Amino acid sequence: MESKTEATRTIKGTKHLLYQLLRWHRGAWMRINLLVTASVVLLALTVVSVEKVRAEEPFVTVDRFVPHMSSVSANQGERVGIFVREKVNHTLSTKFAGGGHADEGKVVLFVHGGSVPSVPDYDLPFKDYSWMSYLARAGYDTFAMDHSGYGLSPRPMMDDPCNMDTENRALVTPVPLSTDCRPKYSQGLTTSQSDWDEILTVVEFIRALRGVETVSLIGWSAGGPRTAGFAARYPEKIDKLVLFAPGYRRDQPSIPPGHPRGDVPMRLQTKSALEEGRWRSTVACENQIDPGIQTAIWQSIMSFDQRGAVWGPDHGVMRVRTSAGSWGWNREYAAKVTAPTLIMVGEQDFLLESDKQLYEDLTASESKVLVTMECATHFAVWESTQYRFMHEASLEWLESTTLRGETGGRFSVGPIGSDIVRR
Structure with missing residues (x-):
């Protein structure tokens, strides 16, 4: 050896x-x-x-590319494939192979956040951290998608290392850039509308594939505006919402900007920027990060970014799409969400205060819960202190629209899901 x-x-x-x-x-x-x-x-x-x-693992995993007509300006009107992973237990897989349909309320679609694609987020091959595996084991048909600009979905304009700002181009000099260059595409890549269009395509695919009327959505960070914004626009297609640290701006515009925002279609994130700058710098408790998990996360990210894996430093870089415009996830549209909604957010998360506002603004949802998790950051789904609580809480919500038997309210929970208290 x-x-x-x-x-x-x-x-x-x-x-x-x-x-x-x-x-x-x-x-x-x-x-x-x-x-x-x-x-x-x-x-x-x-x-x-x-x-x-x-x-x-006692699961069947199927990776697909779902046909979609792109509404991203860089490849507008092109027929593309949106990457979707499905994970089910063997019992369900056998049922589907025999022509059976999924039970109503038993289908879930995971949507990633602003930088990391869905498989490292939700199906991480490290111990029992896979959220998809947890729900699949409980009898759910689980799906996870990558939006344009992420993972194995289309990345128009992102294969050219010139299409970044000066600071990011310096990260990939001399590999692959031998000399500096100017961006050839000078605007952000995706928009709120292009994200919702892609979710609609995937939701319709899942509904037809599994013979169900509704799908539950789980979103993290920027996946919050994507999933909940979609639920506000297509309430008849959504069963329940589970939002982990969702982005929210109460005063965000309701209509798109007059022209595309941004100067370049992508930016880069290094291993150290993710692990140290964004994550460890916000950790407050001992043993909050499991030894070895950060290596597993980065390996998974790089396996879904084969070009980024060979750019820049030895560890590679994560290519991240930029936004050409975000709108339509504000007080007005939060009030249009009717689906029962569970919000989970860490005490050390910078989105805590805005998520409290979101809870207040979900005025049309008859069942809504906000739970604040102690010893948890924006990356709690990967943290030993709360990931199991998040799995368990999501399953209870999907099963019975309750959190520890409660159908609504604000709560806080201690480390490892202990001592839940109403606030």
């Missing part, structure tokens, strides 16, 4: 090869062929760990 040093040397050598294979200024036909080659190499590096996880 090779040593850790030898394994590291092998990975670095492979990455150097991929740098050469994916030189962005090659011909388009060659980039396509070499990207396939790069994909095979990257998959070869991860196949052992992935197969080991799958062998131990």
